Amino acid sequence: xxxxxxxxxxxxxxxxxxxxxxxxxxxxxxxxxxxxxxxxxxxxxxxxxxxxxxxxxxxxxxxxxxxxxxxxxxxxxxxxxxxxxxxxxxxxxxxxxxxxxxxxxxxxxxxxxxxxxxxxxxxxxxxxxxxxxxxxxxxxxxxxxxxxxxxxxxxxxxxxxxxxxxxxxxxxxxxxxxxxxxxxxxxxxxxxxxxxxxxxxxxxxxxxxxxxxxxxxxxxxxxxxxxxxxxxxxxxxxxxxxxxxxxxxxxxxxxxxxxxxxxxxxxxxxxxxxxxxxxxxxxxxxxxxxxxxxxxxxxxxxxxxxxxxxxxxxxxxxxxxxxxxxx
Amino acid sequence: xxxxxxxxxxxxxxxxxxxxxxxxxxxxxxxxxxxxxxxxxxxxxxxxxxxxxxxxxxxxxxxxxxxxxxxxxxxxxxxxxxxxxxxxxxxxxxxxxxxxxxxxxxxxxxxxxxxxxxxxxxxxxxxxxxxxxxxxxxxxxxxxxxxxxxxxxxxxxxxxxxxxxxxxxxxxxxxxxxxxxxxxxxxxxxxxxxxxxxxxxxxxxxxxxxxxxxxxxxxxxxxxxxxxxxxxxxxxxxxxxxxxxxxxxxxxxxxxxxxxxxxxxxxxxxxxxxxxxxxxxxxxxxxxxxxxxxxxxxxxxxxxxxx
Amino acid sequence: xxxxxxxxxxxxxxxxxxxxxxxxxxxxxxxxxxxxxxxxxxxxxxxxxxxxxxxxxxxxxxxxxxxxxxxxxxxxxxxxxxxxxxxxxxxxxxxxxxxxxxxxxxxxxxxxxxxxxxxxxxxxxxxxxxxxxxxxxxxxxxxxxxxxxxxxxxxxxxxxxxxxxxxxxxxxxxxxxxxxxxxxxxxxxxxxxxxxxxxxxxxxxxxxxxxxxxxxxxxxxxxxxxxxxxxxxxxxxxxxxxxxxxxxxxxxxxxxxxxxxxxxxxxxxxxxxxxxxxxxxxxxxxxxxxxxxxxxxxxxxxxxxxxxxxxxxxxxxxxxxxxxxxxx
Numbered sequence: 005x006x007x008x009x010x011x012x013x014x015x016x017x018x019x020x021x022x023x024x025x026x027x028x029x030x031x032x033x034x035x036x037x038x039x040x041x042x043x044x045x046x047x048x049x050x051x052x053x054x055x056x057x058x059x060x061x062x063x064x065x066x067x068x069x070x071x072x073x074x075x076x077x078x079x080x081x082x083x084x085x086x087x088x089x090x091x092x093x094x095x096x097x098x099x100x101x102x103x104x105x106x107x108x109x110x111x112x113x114x115x116x117x118x119x120x121x122x123x124x125x126x127x128x129x130x131x132x133x134x135x136x137x138x139x140x141x142x143x144x145x146x147x148x149x150x151x152x153x154x155x156x157x158x159x160x161x162x163x164x165x166x167x168x169x170x171x172x173x174x175x176x177x178x179x180x181x182x183x184x185x186x187x188x189x190x191x192x193x194x195x196x197x198x199x200x201x202x203x204x205x206x207x208x209x210x211x212x213x214x215x216x217x218x219x220x221x222x223x224x225x226x227x228x229x230x231x232x233x234x235x236x237x238x239x240x241x242x243x244x245x246x247x248x249x250x251x252x253x254x255x256x257x258x259x260x261x262x263x264x265x266x267x268x269x270x271x272x273x274x275x276x277x278x279x280x281x282x283x284x285x286x287x288x289x290x291x292x293x294x295x296x297x298x299x300x301x302x303x304x305x306x307x308x309x310x311x312x313x314x315x316x317x318x319x320x321x322x323x324x325x326x327x328x329x330x331x
Numbered sequence: 332x333x334x335x336x337x338x339x340x341x342x343x344x345x346x347x348x349x350x351x352x353x354x355x356x357x358x359x360x361x362x363x364x365x366x367x368x369x370x371x372x373x374x375x376x377x378x379x380x381x382x383x384x385x386x387x388x389x390x391x392x393x394x395x396x397x398x399x400x401x402x403x404x405x406x407x408x409x410x411x412x413x414x415x416x417x418x419x420x421x422x423x424x425x426x427x428x429x430x431x432x433x434x435x436x437x438x439x440x441x442x443x444x445x446x447x448x449x450x451x452x453x454x455x456x457x458x459x460x461x462x463x464x465x466x467x468x469x470x471x472x473x474x475x476x477x478x479x480x481x482x483x484x485x486x487x488x489x490x491x492x493x494x495x496x497x498x499x500x501x502x503x504x505x506x507x508x509x510x511x512x513x514x515x516x517x518x519x520x521x522x523x524x525x526x527x528x529x530x531x532x533x534x535x536x537x538x539x540x541x542x543x544x545x546x547x548x549x550x551x552x553x554x555x556x557x558x559x560x561x562x563x564x565x566x567x568x569x570x571x572x573x574x575x576x577x578x579x580x581x582x583x584x585x586x587x588x589x590x591x592x593x594x595x596x597x598x599x600x601x602x603x604x605x606x607x608x609x610x611x612x613x614x615x616x617x618x619x620x621x622x623x624x625x626x627x628x629x630x631x632x633x634x635x636x637x638x
Numbered sequence: 639x640x641x642x643x644x645x646x647x648x649x650x651x652x653x654x655x656x657x658x659x660x661x662x663x664x665x666x667x668x669x670x671x672x673x674x675x676x677x678x679x680x681x682x683x684x685x686x687x688x689x690x691x692x693x694x695x696x697x698x699x700x701x702x703x704x705x706x707x708x709x710x711x712x713x714x715x716x717x718x719x720x721x722x723x724x725x726x727x728x729x730x731x732x733x734x735x736x737x738x739x740x741x742x743x744x745x746x747x748x749x750x751x752x753x754x755x756x757x758x759x760x761x762x763x764x765x766x767x768x769x770x771x772x773x774x775x776x777x778x779x780x781x782x783x784x785x786x787x788x789x790x791x792x793x794x795x796x797x798x799x800x801x802x803x804x805x806x807x808x809x810x811x812x813x814x815x816x817x818x819x820x821x822x823x824x825x826x827x828x829x830x831x832x833x834x835x836x837x838x839x840x841x842x843x844x845x846x847x848x849x850x851x852x853x854x855x856x857x858x859x860x861x862x863x864x865x866x867x868x869x870x871x872x873x874x875x876x877x878x879x880x881x882x883x884x885x886x887x888x889x890x891x892x893x894x895x896x897x898x899x900x901x902x903x904x905x906x907x908x909x910x911x912x913x914x915x916x917x918x919x920x921x922x923x924x925x926x927x928x929x930x931x932x933x934x935x936x937x938x939x940x941x942x943x944x945x946x947x948x949x950x951x952x953x954x955x956x957x958x959x960x961x962x963x964x965x966x
Contacts, residue, residue, distance in 0.1 A: 063862055087868075095865030102863075107856035110875050111955060121874075122864045157954040173864060468653060471890065471938055473897040479919050480931065484664060487922035570780045577782045578904055580919050593786065600790055601801065609790070612783045620778040 009079075010213050011037040011060065011181055016073035016083075018052070018059050018237075020284075027284040029055045029068065031237040034311070037181065042207065042214045044228030044245065046221055046260070048281050052237035053217045057183040059083070060215070061098050062090040077181070096126040099174035099212075101184040101203075105167035105191070109158035115142075115169050116154030119176055126177035141172040146202060164195035171203060181213045188223070200227055221260055225249055233257050236281055236292035243317020253319035255297045291322070299323060351632070360624040367618050371426040378423045379406065382416035391415065397606050410606040412596065418606060421592055422614045428588040429615070432502055433568040437561050439507030440568075444514025445557070449546060451515065452522025463519070466512040474509035475571055481505035482580050495583045502581055506571050513560050521553045555633040562626035566619045573615055589615040646946055650939045657935035661928035662705045714929040719921045724929045728911055732933075733813045734804055735910030738902065739895045741817075741826055742834035746895075747888065749834075750841030757842065758849025758880075759872060770846075773839035781898055785832040785905035792828060800825050802907035833902040837891045844887055848880035855879075881952050889945035893938045 018030035030052040037043045045053045058064045060075055062082070075083040077097060082090065094100070102108050110118060119138035123129060129137065135154070142150035145168040158166060167187065174182050184203060188196040204227050207214050216228060224231050225245060232242040233256065241254040252258045259277035279296040282288060288295055294304040303322050314324035351357060370377055381387060395404055395411040397418075409418035451462040469477065482505045489497065525548050534544040569589075575581035576590030584591055589611050596608030708714065714724040757766040776784075793801035805821030807814040816822030852858060853876055861871045900912035907913070911930060918926035 061863055063859065091862075091865050091867065093865070094863055100860070100863035102856055102860055104856055108860040110857040110861065110879070112878050112953060113875070114954075121866065121870065125864070125866055125870070159955050170860070173860070176864070468656065471893065471942070472934070473894045476897045476900070476934065479900070479915075480664075480927065483919035483922060483924075483927050486919065487664075487924055566778070574780055574782055574901060577780075578901065578916055580916070593783065597786060600786065601794055603794070605790060605794075608786060612786060616775075616779050616783060619780070620775060623774070623778045 009036050010039045010041075010077070011215075012076040012079075013056070013060065014074050014076075016056065016059060016075065017071045018055050018064065018068060019071040020068045022067075025285065028071075028287075029237055029284060030059065032073075032310075033234075033237075033239050034073075035232050035239065035242060037213050037215060039180065040208070040211045040213055041230065042204065042216055042228045044224035044231040045215060045217045045234060046219060046224055046231060047234035048219060050281060050284070051234040053219075053234050054185050055237075056234070057100075057185050057215060057217050061094055061100050061183055063094075063100075092126075095122060095174075095179065096177045097179055097181065099177075099179035099182040101167075101170055101174045101182060101187045103186040103189050105163055105170050108170050109166060111158055114155055114157055115161070119154070119169075119173060122173055122176045137176075138172075141176060142169070144175075144206065145169070145172045147172075163191055164199065167191060167195075167199050168202065171199075171206065175206060175210065175212070178210060179212060181215065182207065183215045183217070185217045186219070187216075188220075189218070196223075203227075221249075233260065236287050237284065238292060239311055239318075239320060240293065241314075241317055241319040241321075242311060243315070243319075247316040251315055251317075253314040253317060253324050254293075254321045255299050255323070256293050257319070291320070351628075354628060356624060357628040360621040360628075363617060363621040364625060367426055367614075367621070368430070370423050371430050374420070374423040374427050378417075378420040379408070380417040380420040382421045382424060396604075397610075409610045410604075412607045413599065413604075418610050421587065422589070422611050425587050425589045425592050425611060426614060426618065428499075428582065428586060429569050429572055429590070429618075432499060432506070432572045432582075432588065433565050435503045436506035436510070436568040436572070437564050439503055440510040440564065441514055441557065441561055443507060444511035445518050445550075445553075447511065448515035448518025449522055449549070452519035453526065459519075462515065466515055469509075470512050474506075474567070475574055477509040478505040478571055478575060479578075479580060481508055482575065486580075498582050498586065502572060502575065506568050506575075509571070510564050510568065513564075514557060517556045517560065518549065518553050521549050525549050525552070559626060559630045559633060562622065562629055566622040566626060569615070569622070570619055589618075643947075646943055650943055653939055654932075654935060657932060658706070658709060661709075661931050662701075664924055664928045664931075709932065714932075715925045717918075717923055717926050719918065719923040719926070724925045727914060727926065728929055728933060729812070731909060731911045731914050733815060734908060735896065735899050735903070735912055737815065737817060738826060738829055738833060738908060738910060739892070739899055741830040742832075742895055742899075742902075743837065743888075743892055745830055746834040746837035746841055746891070750838040751845055751884070753838075754842040754845025755849055755872070755877060757846040758853065761846075761850060766846075769842065773842055776835055776839040781832060781836060781901045782905050784835055785828070785902060788828045788832055789905070799828050801828070804909055829902050829906045829908055832905065833895060833898060836898070837888075837895060840891060841884065841888060845880055845884055848883055849876060852876045852879045878952070882949065885945055885948050885952065889941050889948075892941050893934070896937055897934060 013033060013035050016030055016033045017028065020027040020029055033052070033056055035043065035056075045056065047053045055064070055068070058068075059070055062085070064070070070083050073083070074081055077093065082093060085093070109115065113121075116135065116138050119141060120131065120134045123134040123137055124131070127134070127137075139150045139154055142153060147153055147165060147168055153161075158169070161169060171187075174184075182203075187203065188199050191199060200223055203214065203216075206212070216224070218224060228245045230243060231245045231248050233240045233248065233254065235256050241248060241252065241257045248257060249261060252261055256277070262277075277296055282292060282295070288305075289308075290306050291297070291300075291304040291309055294300045297304065301322070307322070309320045309322050309325070311318040311320045312324060314321075351361075375381070395407050395415075397408065397410040400410070407417050407419075409422070411417055412421070447462050451459040482501060485497075485501045485505070489501075528548075530544065530548070572581060572588060573590030573593070576588050577594045579594065582588050582591050584595060587595070592611035593608050593615070596604075596611060599605075599607045600609075712725050714728075716722065717724050717727060720727070753769055757769055760766055789801045792799045800821070803825060804816045805823070805825035806819040807816045807822060808818050816826060858871060858876055861875050866875075897912075899908075899910060900916055902908065903910045903912040904916055911933070914926060915930045917923070918930070
């Protein structure tokens with residue numbers, strides 16, 4: 005990798021203390037994002053993708069907490085910052101986009117006021133300057149007659165338009181990284197592609213890196229530079245998107261790829277991974293995927309694999325271990 | 332006998348019992364409520380004195396402070412009032428009146444509310460609209476005001492003498508009339524749900540009276556919410572009764588409730604005989620708080636869609 | 639918007655008519671008031687004269703017409719008890735009740751909202767827990783008991799504040815106010831706390847639960863993710879969203895406050911309309927009772943109208959709905 009590291013996550017572990025013991029939602033996750041890069045994070049619901057994103061931006065919902073590991077932004081450690089310092093990073097350095105644009109905007113404030121408020125929180129601009137910038141941002145995200153729409157309330161926008169407003173809000177203070185948590189899941193299918201394209205175009209123009217959390221492998225294939233596949237709170241495989249898609253090493257990734265309908269392969273049946281992801285309170289010993297893995301062998305059931313080099317990627321699977329332990 | 336044992340076993344396995352045993356505050360409330368019931372309804376047997384037996388009263392026993400104060404006497408635990416009546420005994424007899432009025436008012440409100448709710452829900456149309464509009468308007472007026480109006484009107488109708496003879500009945504009716512709305516709303520909602528179900532339609536087709544069928548299916552469904560409303564209403568009814576009696580438009584001093592006792596005791600507060608009013612007041616507050624806690628818990632435990 | 643206001647005004651007028659009808663029915667069907675006024679040895683001709691002066695023997699339609707016409711002009715007849723004009727009796731005492739209610743409502747809001755916000759923001763702090771427990775006790779204590787306790791503590795034991803009356807009042811035109819004299823201000827403290835305490839606990843609990851709910855919403859999470867300050871998130875974004883239910887309940891409670899003033903006024907011998915109403919109930923003084931009912935009905939209707947208007951100010955979604963449904 006040539007570009008400098010923007011974000012570095014090392015051995016991140018997120019825990020949820022509950023009455024019936026501690027749940028580990030994110031376990032020993034390490035990843036990096038370079039400036040301007042789009043990292044896709046895929047996995048089923050509950051795989052820990054959103055939790056990783058929330059931990060990075062410092063908005064884990066209590067009682068969730070970072071138990072160990074570290075998060076560095078441009079080399080500076082940010083996971084242990086006091087609240088008011090982390091607040092200045094949010095929006096200014098790291099932006100966020102959430103799943104549902106219908107509920108992401110405060111219904112009682114005009115979209116312009118929400119933009120201006122965000123801009124003025126982070127940038128030393130007068131109200132008029134902030135307003136001009138807000139109009140410019142709305143134009144950038146493709147909202148027609150932005151100067152007029154700025155005085156409208158969220159309920160006067162359609163779902164797709166609202167997500168554009170949300171993107172404008174996330175970009176308002178030119179953050180270096182945006183964490184987009186399933187930004188298109190709640191939208192109409194016909195609008196999803198537009199929003200993803202918009203996000204990609206804007207980030208390229210502004211040089212913003214994106215951590216794109218989704219369960220849609222198709223979106224990743226189109227948008228991301230690199231991809232991290234998560235399973236049961238751990239990273240199963242991480243690497244350049246073309247390598248992971250064309251030459252997946254982890255059996256789970258192989259299964260995920262089998263579940264994508266490919267253009268021009270009408271006759272091929274979509275495959276499906278048998279079983280379901282374990283609950284957080286019942287993660288099996290060894291490799292978390294072992295009960296569902298078609299290629300499981302003894303070592304998988306006792307010893308947990310860490311991500312290890314496999315081609316251009318890293319995969320947490322004993323199959324790719326340089327010295328296979330199985331006899 | 333074995334049937335009883337069976338019920339007991341089932342009750343113990345239920346979620347309600349589980350949540351009951353896990354909540355200490357609720358258990359204490361239940362115990363206090365039970366103590367109130369026993370001492371109120373067992374007052375003739377349990378009370379140390381009979382405050383209404385004029386022969387046993389001695390004016391020289393008047394204004395005795397509680398036993399732990401200077402001048403208190405062992406036979407009057409919480410002291411005595413101006414006429415030498417034992418405060419503890421008057422509280423026990425007074426709670427009996429308060430609880431009885433509360434219960435009967437709740438039953439009256441419940442019957443009225445369920446009946447009107449069934450009628451409104453089942454008949455629909457103008458009758459429904461009329462009943463529910465009345466409910467809306469009445470709900471925006473505080474219950475105590477409605478109870479006072481009803482009381483004042485009956486006083487005008489009956490004249491002062493007959494009114495005080497019928498005081499308890501008047502009080503029950505006027506409190507009951509001010510709390511029917513919630514039952515009616517709950518029942519009506521459930522009727523609307525059940526009315527369109529197939530069994531009611533089918534029953535109609537074969538000529539069974541629809542209302543009867545609906546009634547049989549609606550009542551079990553609303554039992555939980557109605558029980559919760561009734562418990563909370565019991566607390567409200569006891570407060571309302573006490574307030575009315577305190578204001579002098581409830582029970583006369585010859586049939587004292589906790590409210591009447593507080594009212595008659597209030598005049599001695601300024602001269603320092605605090606126990607005459609503070610003890611009945613504390614009894615009222617503890618009773619209402621316990622019943623309220625029970626009602627809150629019951630609402631959470633049965634979890635009907637109520638807020 | 640205008641269509642909506644007109645519709646609400648029509649509804650309000652209908653409610654007032656219904657209340658007036660109940661009032662009139664009370665006049666009509668509630669028995670002989672003369673028996674309450676006269677002594678047993680009053681001569682018969684004096685009774686006849688009294689009946690005539692009170693207008694009791696006229697036929698019903700006449701009485702009905704007279705009732706409506708007079709009510710619109712603010713004339714509600716003579717009290718059976720004092721034979722004074724009821725309108726003036728009420729007008730004389732209304733300032734006392736309104737001042738008491740207003741001070742109580744302000745006390746409930748000014749103390750209740752911040753307490754609720756605090757309890758909502760820090761639900762696990764010991765202060766929040768204490769406030770919640772105390773408020774449950776507050777809800778269970780009847781108003782008159784709170785009044786008696788306050789009198790016992792602050793008037794009897796400590797002797798700081800008066801236990802009855804309004805203190806000195808100053809006449810401002812037709813309005814007599816107790817808020818401009820030291821003794822008047824001292825006198826209003828205990829009654830307004832008594833009256834406002836229940837409302838305070840209600841508002842506090844409401845704001846708390848609304849706050850907890852709003853703080854869980856996505857737009858609050860998104861506001862935090864944009865790096866807005868805590869103050870902007872809590873008091874700008876969260877509090878404003880809790881306001882709609884708070885306005886509703888406060889509006890309804892304002893009416894309840896005026897009605898509950900009956901109790902407070904009795905405990906503190908406060909010379910307001912509540913005390914007057916209580917006396918009229920005791921004496922079955924129907925004209926005063928029915929006038930009080932009309933007055934309370936009017937206050938409720940006005941408050942409801944104001945509450946509806948306030949919704950429009952607070953919630954832009956309703957403005958849009960009002961517009962679309964109004965244009966239909």
